C-alpha cells in the first residue's frame with residue numbers, strides 16, 4: 001500500500017528529461033524540513049493505494065514515463081512497485097534527497113538532490129541536482145569529482161522564478177562549464 005498525495009500529468013521541467021511528458025506520482029511525507037519547501041504539496045491529504053490501483057490511475061494518461069517524487073519517496077521501499085510498473089512498460093524516474101537510495105535502486109533514472117552538502121553520496125543514482133541561492137556554499141559543489149551530470153537549479157519562489165538566484169546560477173554555470181543549468185521550466189510556462 002502506498003501513500004499518494006497527488007497524481008498528475010505534465011512536462012518534466014527539470015534536469016536531463018526536461019520537456020518530456022511525464023506522469024508525476026507524489027508520495028506523502030519527507031524526512032527533512034527545508035525552509036524553501038512547499039510543504040503543502042507533500043504533507044496534505046493522501047490516498048492509500050495498492051500498486052494495482054495506482055496502475056489503473058496511470059492508465060488514464062497517454063504516457064509511459066513516470067516520475068516518482070515527494071516529499072521524499074525513499075522513506076518507503078519502492079522497489080517492488082517500480083518493478084511492477086516497469087513490467088507494465090513504464091520508464092520509472094525518481095527524485096530523491098538521498099535519504100535511502102537503496103529503496104529505489106530498481107528505477108531507470110534517479111535524480112539525487114542532496115540537502116546536506118557535507119555528506120554527498122557518489123553512487124546509487126543517475127544525476128545530481130543542487131538547489132542554489134546566492135548564499136550557497138558552492139565550493140562544495142566544485143569539489144565534486146564525478147562523471148554524472150551535475151545540475152544547478154536556482155532556489156526559486158514557490159510559484160515563480162527568483163531572478164536574482166537565476167542570474168547567479170547562470171553566471172556560476174558559465175564560469176564552470178562542467179555544470180548544467182536546470183530552470184524549473186514549469187514556473188515559466190505556467191504548467192503544473
Ligand code: SF4
Nearest residue numbers: 030032033034037071
Ligand atoms: S527534501 Fe525536498 S521535499 Fe523534503 S523538505 Fe526538503 S525540499 Fe521539501
